[in-house]
Amino acid sequence: MIKKKSRDEIKLMKIAGDIVAQVHLAMKDAVKPGVTTAELDELAYDIIKKNKAIPTFKGYRGFPGTICASINDEVVHGIPSDKRILKDGDIIAVDVGATFRGLVGDSAWTYAVGNVSDECKLLLEGTEKALFAAIDKMRAGNTLNDVGGAVEDVAKEYKFGIVRQYGGHGVGRNMHEDPFVFNYRTGDNTILKPGMTIAIEPMLNLGGDAVYEHDDGWTVSTVDKRASAHFEHTILVTEDEPVILTSLSGKQ
Numbered sequence: 001m002i003k004k005k006s007r008d009e010i011k012l013m014k015i016a017g018d019i020v021a022q023v024h025l026a027m028k029d030a031v032k033p034g035v036t037t038a039e040l041d042e043l044a045y046d047i048i049k050k051n052k053a054i055p056t057f058k059g060y061r062g063f064p065g066t067i068c069a070s071i072n073d074e075v076v077h078g079i080p081s082d083k084r085i086l087k088d089g090d091i092i093a094v095d096v097g098a099t100f101r102g103l104v105g106d107s108a109w110t111y112a113v114g115n116v117s118d119e120c121k122l123l124l125e126g127t128e129k130a131l132f133a134a135i136d137k138m139r140a141g142n143t144l145n146d147v148g149g150a151v152e153d154v155a156k157e158y159k160f161g162i163v164r165q166y167g168g169h170g171v172g173r174n175m176h177e178d179p180f181v182f183n184y185r186t187g188d189n190t191i192l193k194p195g196m197t198i199a200i201e202p203m204l205n206l207g208g209d210a211v212y213e214h215d216d217g218w219t220v221s222t223v224d225k226r227a228s229a230h231f232e233h234t235i236l237v238t239e240d241e242p243v244i245l246t247s248l249s250g251k252q
């Protein structure tokens, strides 16, 4: 069942979303060669705590970090570590959640570390474009098929692989609520209604679709070892324009 949120719940989700957006603002500056993913994790933790919120991921099914930090061929769920040092030419996806008075904001962004290859630049451009194409479909009366189709179309335009096993999700009092949102057309005719809050999160690959989970039980990587990017925002469906809850401006 898809839960619609009350006005009060939406207010709290906006605060949670703003905290998540602040973490990403800080990441923009902090991501550089020589920095460890543990340092990024600590930075995110401090910002969330300073804002009297809870790091949603920490302890979720035993996950140890505040952020997921996934480098290059890692797709999602990378565990922060003081042994993972960013180097020039890497790309790193940072996924972060904050819970404020019981309500969750969830957002991911992939950052270039120093100078990255042209194909990685294109991967970041295309995956971000897919996110915003999908967000534009988050309108009352549209279906989840429309949302997944928007990601699929951009992936096809760029000839990128689509990660099939992971996708977007309802979010609110829990990080993962109904519905699941595939990043491609599945014929899911679930209709979007005002008050629904859903995280949209395309994961696209320079190579093929296939991914696998590491023995650590978390990190997911591409099978062909080519780079993957992940962009995510938490969106509120309204009678009018979609509202991005995890952006400070509400627009981008």
Ligand code: MG
Binding pocket: 095, 096, 097, 106, 107, 108, 232
């Ligand atoms: Mg996320």
Ligand code: MG
Binding pocket: 106, 107, 168, 169, 199, 201, 232
């Ligand atoms: Mg998510």
